[in-house]
Amino acid sequence: MVSSRALTLNLAGLSALVSISLATPIEHANHFDLRPFSINLSRGVPRMLELIKDTKLPDKEEYPGVGSSAGIGLDVVKSLQREWTVDFDWHKEEAKLNKYHHYTADIENLSIHFIHEKSHDAEAIPLLLNHGWPGSFLEFLPVINNLTQKATTSTGKPISFHVIVPSMPGFAFSSAPPANWTVDDTARVFNTLMTKVLGYETFATFGTDFGAGPAYSLYDNFNSSTRAAHFAFLPFFPLPPDQLAAENITLSKLEQSEEQNFVTWSTTGNAYFSEQATKPNTIGLALQDNPIGQLAWMGEKFISWSDPKAGTAPSVLNHNQILLSTSLYYLTRSFLSSVYVYFQNPNGFKSVYTKAKTDAPLLFSAFQYNVAFWPQALVAKVGNLVMYNNHEFGGHFPGLDNPPALIQDLREIGNYWDRA
Known part of the structure; x- marks a missing residue:
């Protein structure tokens, strides 16, 4: 019989609308209750669509002409609302998601959801991919x-690679963690997942956004098992232009553009960060049962943090992807628990750059329209930097913004793995 603990997905302890196969647990880790997992959220779709249809948006902009400087535009939300009820098909998307091999495992009283896709190559490198907010495992599909x-x-x-994509605790199908949970705790659980549950003695990891926190903690604190790390974001605050100058770091034209993106974000784009880091209950409760509210709150980030050419090749970040991501948050009732990652990690992004206690290779990929920028000289301060690539196409969600570039950069791990 499936334990109720394996189905607990949110702070309120509500049961998720999922089904778990009763097939024999795979591999050797039966004491972690490792089981195949199937997504079945269809019961929640009628209410979600009803709420979307019944949400009354203003007929016209209250303050026309401000554009995206004041946040997501009314016309954008109305367009997405219409697409959500007319064109978007959760059942079709759910069937696509279930083509991947999903599992859950009980680790430290949490049910951890993850995708595990194995290569047919006996020499494949295990690779753990870590998402952030407002992302999810979807951004790596x-x-x-x-x-x-x-x-x-x-x-x-x-x-x-053997690819493992977990849902961070409190996100999607992974249980909400205790109140004092940090990214270091997530790293410890993910190390257990990789080494004890799945049996990989060594592995590589990748992190972006808040997923850079557990990825870097694995790199720094679990260096006997984490033998390579790749990042598109760092758990260290970027430096403003005057501090870069004080470090004698000069920037190319591309890098100046990337630095300006960070300056813009840090002055007019980070109010969400302060709200979620200080009052997660306020925004969490306000939007927990409000799909259009979640769409406006998170959709604005997907749009403003990505390449202006999002949705054109090689980007796959279109409206359908934004609606899929928002639907996942709403249907799993995980919005409230997801924003707590900011509150639980007041020092999640460090102001002092320190070097990891490892000789394992570190690789970094920058994308022009990301909201934060670290020049090569800064990245070299935090680890054994062996590769630094800067891409003119893409933004904050590299797995969606520029999948080919991320794939190729991740493959470069192979150049250094035999030295790990």
Whole structure:
């Protein structure tokens, strides 16, 4: 019989609308209650659609002409609202999601959800991908299958991966953690997942947004098992232009544009950060049962943090993807618990740059329209930097913004894995 603890997904202890296969637990980790998992959230869809349809938005902009400077535009929300009720098909999307191999495992009294796609290559490297907010495991779906296939690095070395994509505690199908939970706790649980549940002695990891926190903690604190780390974000606050100048760091034209993106975000784009870091209950309770509210709150980030050419190749970040992501948050009732990651980690982004206690290789990928920027000299301060690539296309969600670039950069791990 499936335990109720394995189905607990949110702060209120509500049961998620999921089904868990009663098939025999896979591999050798029966004491972690490792089981295949199937997504079944259809029961919640009628209410979600009813709320979306019944939400009365203003007929016209109250203050026309301000554009995106005041946040997401009314016309954008109305367009997404219409698409959500007319064009978006959760049942179709759910069927696509269930084509991946999902599992849950009980670790430290939490039910941890993850995707595990194995390569047919016996020499494949286990790779743990860490998402942030308002992301989820969805942001890595465009890269999973390619990463499991045999390919070569830039120097011709063969490379493929066993890909593991967990949902962070409090996100989607993973249980909400205790109140004092930190990214270091998440790292410890994910290390257990990789080494004890799945049996990988060593692995590589990738992190972006708040997922950079557990990824860096794995790199720093679990360096016997984490033998390579790749980042598109760092758990260290970027430096403003005057501090970069004080460090004698000069920027190229591309880097100046990226630095300006950070300056803009830090002055007019980070109010959400302060709200979620100080009053998560206020925004969490306000939007927990409000799909259009969640769409406005999170959709604005997907749009403003991404490449202006989002939705055109190679980007796959279109309106359907935004609606899928918002639907996942709403249907799993995880919005409130997800924003708590900011409140639980007041020092999640450090102001003092320190070097990790490891000799494992560190790789970094910058994307022009990300909201934060770290030049190569800063990244080198926090680890054994062996690769730094800067891409002119893409933004904060590289797995959606520029999947081919992220795939190729991740494959470069193979150039350094034999030295790990």
